[in-house]
Amino acid sequence: MVFVIQMIILLSFFSLWEVAGRFNWIDVLLFSYPSKILNLLYMKLIDGSLLPHISTTVIETVIGFFLGTLCGTLLAILIWSSKILEKVLDPFLVVLNSMPKIALGPLFIVGLGPGYLSIIAMTLAITVIITTLVVLNSFREIDSNYIKVVQIFGASKTVTFMKVILPASIPTIVSTLKVNVGLAWIGSIVGEFLVSQQGLGYLIIYGFQVFNFTLVMGSLFIIAIFATIMYQGVAYLEMRLNK
Amino acid sequence: MVFVIQMIILLSFFSLWEVAGRFNWIDVLLFSYPSKILNLLYMKLIDGSLLPHISTTVIETVIGFFLGTLCGTLLAILIWSSKILEKVLDPFLVVLNSMPKIALGPLFIVGLGPGYLSIIAMTLAITVIITTLVVLNSFREIDSNYIKVVQIFGASKTVTFMKVILPASIPTIVSTLKVNVGLAWIGSIVGEFLVSQQGLGYLIIYGFQVFNFTLVMGSLFIIAIFATIMYQGVAYLEMRLNK
Amino acid sequence: MNHAVKLIDVSHVYVSEQQALLAVENIDLSIESGEFVSFVGPSGCGKTTILSILAGLIKPSQGSVSIFNQEISSPSNKIGYMLQHDYLFPWRTILNNALVGLDIMKKLNAETKSHTMYLLNEMGLSDTFDLYPDQLSGGMRQRVALVRTLATQPDILLLDEPFSALDYQTKLKLEDLVFETLKTHNKTAILVTHDISEAVAMSDRVVILNRNPGRIHKIMNIPDTIRNMLPFQSREEEDFRKLFNEIWHELENIEDKG
Amino acid sequence: MNHAVKLIDVSHVYVSEQQALLAVENIDLSIESGEFVSFVGPSGCGKTTILSILAGLIKPSQGSVSIFNQEISSPSNKIGYMLQHDYLFPWRTILNNALVGLDIMKKLNAETKSHTMYLLNEMGLSDTFDLYPDQLSGGMRQRVALVRTLATQPDILLLDEPFSALDYQTKLKLEDLVFETLKTHNKTAILVTHDISEAVAMSDRVVILNRNPGRIHKIMNIPDTIRNMLPFQSREEEDFRKLFNEIWHELENIEDKG
Amino acid sequence: GCGSDEDEPTILRVGEVTRSIFYAPQYVALSQGFFEDEGLEVELTTTWGGDKTMTTLLANGIDIALVGSETSIYVYQQGSDDPIINFAQLTQTDGSFLVSRDPISSFSWELLKGSTFLGQRKGGMPQMAGEFALKKHGIDPHNDMELIQNIEFANIASAFASGTGDFVQLFEPTATVFEQEGTGYVMASFGIESGHLPYTVYMSKQSFIKNNKDAIQKYTNAIHRAQKWVETSSIQQIKDAISPYFEDIDGEIIELVIDRYRDQGSYAADPIVDEDEWNNLLDVMIEAGELEERAPHQILVDNSFAKKAIDNLE
Ligand SMILES: Nc1ncnc2c1ncn2[C@@H]1O[C@H](COP(=O)(O)OP(=O)(O)OP(=O)(O)O)[C@@H](O)[C@H]1O
Ligand SMILES: Nc1ncnc2c1ncn2[C@@H]1O[C@H](COP(=O)(O)OP(=O)(O)OP(=O)(O)O)[C@@H](O)[C@H]1O
Ligand SMILES: [Mg+2]
Numbered sequence A, B: 001m002v003f004v005i006q007m008i009i010l011l012s013f014f015s016l017w018e019v020a021g022r023f024n025w026i027d028v029l030l031f032s033y034p035s036k037i038l039n040l041l042y043m044k045l046i047d048g049s050l051l052p053h054i055s056t057t058v059i060e061t062v063i064g065f066f067l068g069t070l071c072g073t074l075l076a077i078l079i080w081s082s083k084i085l086e087k088v089l090d091p092f093l094v095v096l097n098s099m100p101k102i103a104l105g106p107l108f109i110v111g112l113g114p115g116y117l118s119i120i121a122m123t124l125a126i127t128v129i130i131t132t133l134v135v136l137n138s139f140r141e142i143d144s145n146y147i148k149v150v151q152i153f154g155a156s157k158t159v160t161f162m163k164v165i166l167p168a169s170i171p172t173i174v175s176t177l178k179v180n181v182g183l184a185w186i187g188s189i190v191g192e193f194l195v196s197q198q199g200l201g202y203l204i205i206y207g208f209q210v211f212n213f214t215l216v217m218g219s220l221f222i223i224a225i226f227a228t229i230m231y232q233g234v235a236y237l238e239m240r241l242n243k
Numbered sequence C, D: 001m002n003h004a005v006k007l008i009d010v011s012h013v014y015v016s017e018q019q020a021l022l023a024v025e026n027i028d029l030s031i032e033s034g035e036f037v038s039f040v041g042p043s044g045c046g047k048t049t050i051l052s053i054l055a056g057l058i059k060p061s062q063g064s065v066s067i068f069n070q071e072i073s074s075p076s077n078k079i080g081y082m083l084q085h086d087y088l089f090p091w092r093t094i095l096n097n098a099l100v101g102l103d104i105m106k107k108l109n110a111e112t113k114s115h116t117m118y119l120l121n122e123m124g125l126s127d128t129f130d131l132y133p134d135q136l137s138g139g140m141r142q143r144v145a146l147v148r149t150l151a152t153q154p155d156i157l158l159l160d161e162p163f164s165a166l167d168y169q170t171k172l173k174l175e176d177l178v179f180e181t182l183k184t185h186n187k188t189a190i191l192v193t194h195d196i197s198e199a200v201a202m203s204d205r206v207v208i209l210n211r212n213p214g215r216i217h218k219i220m221n222i223p224d225t226i227r228n229m230l231p232f233q234s235r236e237e238e239d240f241r242k243l244f245n246e247i248w249h250e251l252e253n254i255e256d257k258g
Numbered sequence E: 001g002c003g004s005d006e007d008e009p010t011i012l013r014v015g016e017v018t019r020s021i022f023y024a025p026q027y028v029a030l031s032q033g034f035f036e037d038e039g040l041e042v043e044l045t046t047t048w049g050g051d052k053t054m055t056t057l058l059a060n061g062i063d064i065a066l067v068g069s070e071t072s073i074y075v076y077q078q079g080s081d082d083p084i085i086n087f088a089q090l091t092q093t094d095g096s097f098l099v100s101r102d103p104i105s106s107f108s109w110e111l112l113k114g115s116t117f118l119g120q121r122k123g124g125m126p127q128m129a130g131e132f133a134l135k136k137h138g139i140d141p142h143n144d145m146e147l148i149q150n151i152e153f154a155n156i157a158s159a160f161a162s163g164t165g166d167f168v169q170l171f172e173p174t175a176t177v178f179e180q181e182g183t184g185y186v187m188a189s190f191g192i193e194s195g196h197l198p199y200t201v202y203m204s205k206q207s208f209i210k211n212n213k214d215a216i217q218k219y220t221n222a223i224h225r226a227q228k229w230v231e232t233s234s235i236q237q238i239k240d241a242i243s244p245y246f247e248d249i250d251g252e253i254i255e256l257v258i259d260r261y262r263d264q265g266s267y268a269a270d271p272i273v274d275e276d277e278w279n280n281l282l283d284v285m286i287e288a289g290e291l292e293e294r295a296p297h298q299i300l301v302d303n304s305f306a307k308k309a310i311d312n313l314e
């Protein structure tokens, strides 16, 4: 049922786009249309030039996704562990988060060189603080009576964390995963805008450069497909955790 | 106490930077140093060329911040109101969120023209979905027994929302505000990268263009100051809500 | 017939991944308008389940439930239900928690508000109006939840162990208070309790439930002498002890079988 | 002296923005190892507050608390505390909820686990091991919380209305179970209850608390005959009624003054 | 990249500011193996934008940068102990064109007066060259017309295509694509109008050049060879040589673009950064108000490698 509605939405979107493109209701130069995009992707797939781009970006994204979620959660744990740390760091986190990451690009290049490291650093810069803020908030929201229960048994802060805080925050962490699927893609693409020899971000910026928007749209299309796959993974995890 | 530690951190950071810059431990061309930055900002403040840039961006950011939080929360409410809508839209939200917003530039420019509208649209594109995902998750996490209590009194879905879901989600919404302070700045700056004649984002990109990183750092510095002010506002709100 | 509540052949199965549990089976019961009925039975026999069905919170797997001759499918505002646990809203003050029902039903006015404040005062909560729930003791919270339910003056009152966290003296006082309020306005009530004397003292009929699955084991009619007295006085009656022992005995039988 | 618990001149004030509330005042009490003491008193008189102080969850505003001659400042693993509300973890199964204390204390092994399962079985929860808390009735949840506290076999047991959600029969059975367990292992216990017969039947001493602020009103010693019997049998004793009435009377006095 | 064993190729890391047909000789050198012939192995990265390219060069992320000379001047202007030295020129004119929305049979620059002009962003070479050309024709860009200057490089074409502006300053291949689609018509070349400039040049840190004279020489040799190759080969040949680097541009368009650039002399014939060209660049920058003092040719340019390369080839 849900799946059917989703398919209907997708199909009508693509059909409308196709028709609009074919009948020149939209500027094909700028927006292209699905069959043209698919054709381009197919050609590139056949001649083998697409796969390296995809695999590069997917690997960067997946690494960034896991590392970002992990670091963000660990940072949240660290901050949670000390009231003073929490109060001291809170404004820094928020202000740091407001720095436009693209403007920090040169910093990464200088620090990490023009390579994968910079791209992954960009992904981390984009995901970590948001993860930290959201997860930390969920730590704070936990009913203190649950904490009391384990304290009575003499639980240390670590044990309290493992037995109460973490399991109670799982739903929020999973929802952060959903946010991070998006942020990781943005991070790796923006990172590739910075420096790259290949990858979907490279294809996008190159597409802009050579005024081939079909290529840009095609890359976005591939991103959407892989983001969907990652979403499915997270959704499966969510289902499993909710029994 | 907390304030003192924060000041110590800030001061040592800036002193270290200053010293490192003066003694050429870092490449001054790329990193500049505080006194040089402050001097530049002071000069620009005196000759009146800085204020218009600041006010432009601050206005865009504040509008984007409120609109983004509002739209994100409203979208979360809409989705919460229907189980089917929720299931249908969930993957679309996540995948949409993974589109690199910069690559959507042409869409904004074609749709909204090369002006403020595009910049604010960029801010919204960056903030709305994350807000929606986080707030929606907090709606889901509310103890269903509280909902039972109002249902017994015959509360409609709207009333349930107003009397239970919303008040119970206030802490999460406030924490999303903290996230959105950051995202709104990023949105307006990235929007200014796309189209602008004025604003801090414009200064940054101009600084890059003429390879004047002191100007870039100065703009980031101003962003940090105003982000701090916005953070204080949110922190005050948080304090008030927690009585 | 003027039934306030009518349950016809109601059964309910809780279905989960691990198991399907038949919680209550073949419940047939009619309660007249103005009647006071108590449910007693071993823990886990399905008392709360029946109340939830009556309140429209659970749709029974089988059977029909009607209220004033109307079949119900969702919570009706004729019914007030005091849940077994208080579930006060942590973000509302005590007074606002007590007023939440009136607020939702759009019945909040000077009169209903002062009535609610009167009830809070009667229950010994006069100093707590502006406090928050986590500043109250367990028994105090329970009383706030009771006021919340009484405040809207519903036609039918479902009370799930309303006095379980209270000391004897307070309990007796509140029994009288609730009893009087109901009788004056001719309200219908269903009380779940583990306190047999409470059941006997307050009710017109006591329904004894069996367990696994929950079924009606026996219904005891309380003689008029006890019925019409205030609960506190009933306990002094001659027949009281007899009835108490009878119900006790029935419950013991159930226990032994279980 | 071999005191298990010693409270010297303990007072506690709850301070919030709205008010400062003196909850308990000048509590002086020594409990010997192996003793069973009950607290009775009107709702809101500070019983839970005293238990929380003993458990090390609240630091009293004044006075000193020691356990086995050691002053306490944080929760000690010699103490087991069953809170007034169950607070079972919704993400753990019933068995895992019952085992959480052992798990945290790193005492979980085949023996302690089978002991916990034995306790669950004794309390009539044998079919619920793999269920989650929201699939249980109120009384069943309360029993799980009791098992959770007993499972770690603490030297001192603090029980805050452990049987309030249970029917008479189950309650009597569990009173005997708890009583026997404690006596065999010579454990110390403090029980908060609103059920005077429960207090008399189980305890060596009954502490009657006054309210506003909570103070010790009177301490009743239970005669050896009743003390050494199982709670179920005590109730048949001659002296029982007398003691019951005496305590009842004291509580009525307090109520009238309040 | 030090040492020069005969068989071990010297590795040079090169960053290009963008990927463009404008840099055709570079891709020729790569695809025709000119670098390999010199015993070099070139790793090419696209470091999108002048700022990123220069940053990467300064941070030693690359050894050689292909970027506009103005960046080296900006760096010099802010003072640097290790200046960036221009050693081989690749393009010698601006690469953008004046595109009109409507076909105009008899174009004159006067027509721009009172029109809406979609220009490049401030501070960049295209904007400076564009305004320089306009002023040369007696047009004050800020008063005689409505100048829209607020759109990012990659989105200028989109803005024009969606109806903003009567005229636009566009690069290739966009200009040619627009012409083919009828979206716009090329009226004039800013490359021709602004004259010869050291537009895109290979540069490196002074310290790197000092320590790797041999490698730089070889690199310059290969580039010069490619320049000659482009000068003498057919359009078709050039297209075939560079198309692996432009898979997503139509072959026909590549040819048109190469033809147009070569025709107007955009590809430098030799790697020498002439002093005249340099001064022209300084003029353009001063006119645009981006330069405080003239940056001396003798400090920022080292033509010795270029000269030697010319000698070697003869
Ligand atoms: N949400 C649920 N999901 C599955 N099983 C449930 C659920 N709620 C109750 N049950 C089961 O249904 C049976 C009856 O539960 P109910 O809460 O009605 O008992 P009760 O008579 O109110 O008990 P108590 O006196 O202990 O409150 C129990 O066996 C319980 O385990
Ligand atoms: N966290 C708190 N903050 C402020 N006041 C509190 C808090 N907890 C309890 N109180 C107050 O302290 C007094 C004693 O509370 P306590 O919970 O100890 O009572 P109790 O004897 O356990 O009552 P009950 O039998 O109803 O559980 C009450 O007046 C209550 O309002
Ligand atoms: Mg129940």
Ligand SMILES: [Mg+2]
Pocket: C137, C138, C139, D047, D048, D049, D084, D160
């Ligand atoms: Mg209590």
